[in-house]
Amino acid sequence: MTATAREGLPAAAVDDEGEPLRAHRWRTPSVEARTAGALLGVAGLVHVVVTPEHVDEWAPAGVFFAVVATAQLWLGQALWRGTAKRVLPAAVLSTAGLIALYVVSRTVGLPFHSDGAAVSGGGHHGPLLVPGGHGNGMPVIPGSEGGSTVEPVGLLDAVCVTAEFAALALLVGLMAVAQRRSVTNLLLAVGVCGWVAWAAVRFT
């Protein structure tokens, strides 16, 4: 029994390459899908490049970056070859989640690294173990954000997040209309929350 028969598609249907058409494939990857694939490839490569420095800082962070890089490169080639239809919702949500994580890490900082781990520019994070100390004893060096987990935006960051966001927009466009509405509403809600939180901090 072929996959086609199992999925109940017309047995005669074949795609451009003469293979049986399957539900998780587009007939031909559109320009949008291929562009999204290429953009995710770029983002994946950026994550490959920065994995070693994150391993050096904190091993779990390195593992996370390696996993993200692998997933993005796989998704990129799948989109390029037109085999990613079934994972489209997962791709949209995980890309959106990754962007959200990035925004948090560059604005308020991530709540990791509390146990002897570190990000570049500061080895001491998390609770200060100073019995009897009044307040915080950790100097904050101007510019280096010492004592904070907020990282500054670098060139690679900007390239990566721009590629991811453009890919995200293209992937949303590939979704079915009904699905697309709930996804864009969800994204809008997150975006509005981000702006409101920023305004609340900056203007109060």
Place this chain on the structure above:
Amino acid sequence: MSLSRRDLLKLGVVGGAALALPLERTVRAGTSTQSRLASSRLPKPFTLPFRVPPVLQPSRVDSTTDYYKVYMKPIMADVVPGLKTPLWGYNGSVPGPTVKVAQGRRTVMRQVNNLPATHPLLRYTPWTSVHLHGSPSAPEYDGYASDITNPGQYKDYVYPNTPTARTLWYHDHGLHHTAENVLMGLAAQYHLTDPLEQSLPIPHGEFDVPLIVSDAMFATDGQLYFDNHDESGMFGDVVLVNGVPWPVMKVKRRRYRFRLLNASISRSYRWSLDSGDPFVVIATDGGLMPEPQRVKSFRQGMAERYEVVVDFSRYPVGRRVVLGNSSPKNNIDYDNTNKVMAFDVVGDDFDPADNAVPDQLNPTNPVMALTAGDAVRTRRLDLVRKNSQWTINGHTWDDVVRSRFALVEANPAEGDVEVWEIRNSSGGWFHPVHIHLVDFRVLDRNGVAPMAHELGPKDVVYVGENETVRVVMRFEGRGKYMIHCHNLVHEDHDMMSQFEVVAGESTDPMSDPCRSLPEDGEL
């Protein structure tokens, strides 16, 4: 693609947040950085007059003890002409006032933390812990990093002054911001004399001169400029001696004794005189060497003390002799960090007494008689960078704190002699290692005899790049004491651990905590 206008609008809101908010935050953080004072605005070397810190007077004296009151407080200092620099000084002096005491007299120093509640720029609470470096103080008076005194509190430190004559220094040791507190000015010398030192015909009095060398960088507004280079070190483009940038000192045509203290946060020096003449090293951290050592240049790590005699009688009046620095590896150098200070030879009359260096200084110091064969065991200290932190045997002071101060690297019994093998297997940095409580003898470095200038009793040893240094010491004292790197940025992040001299009875380092200032502020 079939995104509707509404879809695009929604995505625009999200995309705007994703791209703009991180950038906005980064730009805002960037604008809060200090801007560094241009090197053209720094004073020219050898234009400012040399000065010696004041001598601290006791507030009370009884038959056994000298009592001192020291207030740590903020001042506006004139360091770079034309600018005001906020600093913190012991009694408002940077460097702090020198304490002079004779062996056997006890001192009690009341250290009052009158610093602001938070550092004006770096926003930390400047708690303090005062360490008298070179003194076998009881654990509760040793400046244990976690035995802290907050602003508005004070602590009485008791010092026995039992060891041999030496150049000590008192400086801040407060947990996690020692580097910043010391850079702000909390460091000073402390001279202990004994009958042997007094009887030798080496220079005394006005010819026995403290040289506290440090480095700093300044911002355009006159404040100190802070950059710890990702917690690797703080380096300045200005070299200060007794708080003055590249001073010039008038010297008479005779011998002078200089008590060289490297009080820099992270910079090590290799001294030389531009005349090519040697220094005669007469004392190291723990006091007089068995015999003087003549060296044309020598390196000095942070917190090391060397007493050197320089003979200016060999120069004509009007000659300028420059003390230079050919930087050891892994320092960050600037235009004038190769210069330290200048000596202008003058023809004034001088007292001809104490103008010699005898061939024997202190040949019977038991520390210098110790050999590896006396040791009951050998221990290893590994200085390693791990998870972006500086560690000793993989441990940090946070580990010590988390263990409720139980974690120790070594637990010799009282009176034990041990060899410690201190290993720095990196080529990227050096670590001057300070072992509290003890005086040790340096046995060898990478299997080779120690350098000539190290042939005296020591309490800090320069563990350079890819060096393994062996030291031998006898543990006299009781209780817990710190071991740490004296690159104070390393110490703060967090290359510090401890050992315990095990004895029947000992006191806890936290057993005599600070007290709050009375309401009226009067003590």
